[in-house]
Amino acid sequence: MIGSSKREQLIQAALELFSKNGFHAVGVDTISEKAGITKRTLYHHFKSKEELILAALRYYDERFRNDFMRSVEGKAESPVGRLLAVFDVVEEWFGKEDFSGCLFVGAMGEYPEEGMPIRRVCQESKVLTREYIKGLAEKAQLKDAKQLAEQIILLIEGAITMAQVNKSSLSALHAKKAAEVLIQNSGPFV
């Protein structure tokens, strides 16, 4: 049986709890209880809490980035338009009542041990997001597309942090205005 539903239930329960409370603060008993599945079964699917965390992060990464890109593409057609639409999408994200910052950044904060699998998954997710932004900048035929992409990433990450700190989605608007200036300055054509 591929993609057992129990397994997915556990991952979803874990994700909700980890997002809201952090990783160390949530025990496996709480997760299994929330999923309505015994702890023994949890350990049938994941050989340790760390494996469950890894699976949850990978699951979240896939869905989250997928939704993110689809939302961006639904908001604008042109590459430049999409580059800016990114900030509208994050603003909506910040507005959700269950928003609590970037799960990957949180995970890296709680698991600082160099080279840990958890850290690698988080880093890979960030790389893929960066690639996506870089692709948009390149399609927009802006000069210094790579550098522009880096700068836009900084604005996004900064906006995430400040949205979490201030419990406000205003940071997304500030970031968008900054991005407009940076794009403008990057020249309309290559």
Next chain:
Amino acid sequence: MIGSSKREQLIQAALELFSKNGFHAVGVDTISEKAGITKRTLYHHFKSKEELILAALRYYDERFRNDFMRSVEGKAESPVGRLLAVFDVVEEWFGKEDFSGCLFVGAMGEYPEEGMPIRRVCQESKVLTREYIKGLAEKAQLKDAKQLAEQIILLIEGAITMAQVNKSSLSALHAKKAAEVLIQNSGPFV
């Protein structure tokens, strides 16, 4: 006895451990052991682990922002120069081998409960940093100083996150280049 040295030893040991490992991951036994002070004495000075965390965050906030501002002011005289020097200072910070992201962001990630004292301390620290940046922008007589300050804050916070994720201080350079463009665009005069 004011400002007992034992108390400070405990705070410093706690800070080192929290910075490196996070808050939940470090127990009071580890802290008292590292400080060379018995746990019973720790509980003479702080009535709970949370109180110790609060004291450590406040202690860190004071010293960190002080050092930060002094470094900035040592690097440039003009307000615009200082606005840019901020990124040189953070770059140096990222380069330290014990750098592991922003302690306050980490604390907020691990203690998400709304209105918690720990969160308030972190938020206040961010407010003060914002005020400092805003002050520089105003002294530089740039138009939209307040908005520019918000944008620069986003670049700083984004750079912190990416420095932690990629274990690289490169993000500071990208942020600085973006800041140059934003400042330029904010007009040389009001």
Next chain:
DNA sequence: TAAAATGTACACAGGTTAGTATACCTAGGT
């Protein structure tokens, strides 16, 4: 039909956590 995987229920091991109890020591102030 039989074997294998997945599931339940529940107790338990072994370790760590925050925080306390008890008893004693020492230095300073009055």
Next chain:
DNA sequence: ACCTAGGTATACTAACCTGTGTACATTTTA
């Protein structure tokens, strides 16, 4: 000389943590 406050040392509680043992039920698949 005495009392109080800060400190030491050690053992403890009670809760919580991850992970397992055991015995049995259900479902899948060959």
